[in-house]
Amino acid sequence: MNMSFKEKSTWLSLVATLLIFGDYAISVVIMDANVLNPDEMIEVAMHNLGSAVLLIIIVEIIFQSLIAAGSRNKMEIDGDERDRLITLSSNNSGYWVLSIGVIITLGHLILPYVFGIEFSLEERTNIPMFKMHLLLFTFIVAEIVRFSHQIYLYRNDAV
Amino acid sequence: MASANKINNKVRECRFFANEMTQQDLAERVGVTRQTIMAIEKGKYSPSLEVAFKIALVFQKSLEAVFSYDAAIE
Incomplete structure (x- = not known):
């Protein structure tokens, strides 16, 4: 395939983001509240997130250097x-996705206080630190779109 | 961003008459990537004025001899 350095670099970032943060997202979504208590869920999620961030930094540094070489x-x-x-x-496409995600998160935070509307996705899922994850997943989806x-x-x- | 179809070019033809200059060679002389030269030749990317002038300079031709604007295509 005829690809420039920038294209190869973008492919690498896309695949790394999909694999590493995809794996993290699955691990968070399938957490079983019957097995772990809320504090343990947060602890496991933070440990997995730390590993994912560290892994993506290492993968990007090593493979981007190899492509550049x-x-x-x-x-x-x-x-x-x-x-x-x-x-x-x-970047413009990614910005739109990020904006929509931020608006949804803000709506989720504001609606119960301003309008008294109890619309909580949080109660329907087992995701620990729900609002932080909503923003994090928005950012990851925005990056994937970009x-x-x-x-x-x-x-x-x-x- | 310019619409790609409105600007036609004779870059491929100019390369041919310049002793079959390679895309890589032209790209290096102009200061762009080979993929950009390819996109220009296919008419999918309209270069900036600066790059257009540089390409014309490489072939020692005027800008109009290499690039033309087709107002009929909208």
Whole structure:
């Protein structure tokens, strides 16, 4: 496949995010409240989150360095005007997803106090530190959308 | 961002007449990636004025000899 350094780097970030944070998300969602008490659930979630963050940093450093080492010239690593346009365009997509997630989280926080509406997703799930995870998952989805849009633009030779 | 279809170019043709200059060679002279030259040749990406001028300079031609604007395509 004919790929520039930036495209390879984006593929790596997408796959690493999907695998590492996907695994973390599954581990949090399937936590069994019958087996663990709330404090233990938070402890396990924080331990898994710490491991996920550490792992993604290590994976990114090692593999991005390997990709950079395999690149032909400095221009490819720095990127050109088309790379910058693609980055801007995909950042915009990620921003929309992040904004929607933040608005949903704010709504979830504000509605019970302002309008007295008891709409709590929190009670329907076993996810510990629900509001933090809502924001975290929003951020992860925004990143996945951003990387996917970037790859789509690279694959279509378009901006 | 410019609409890709409105700007036509003869970059492929110019490369051919420049002793079959490779995309990589042109990319290095212009200061962009080979993928960008490929996208320009396919008409999928319209370069900035600066890059367009640099490409024309490499082939020692005027900008109009390499790039043209087709107002009919909307």
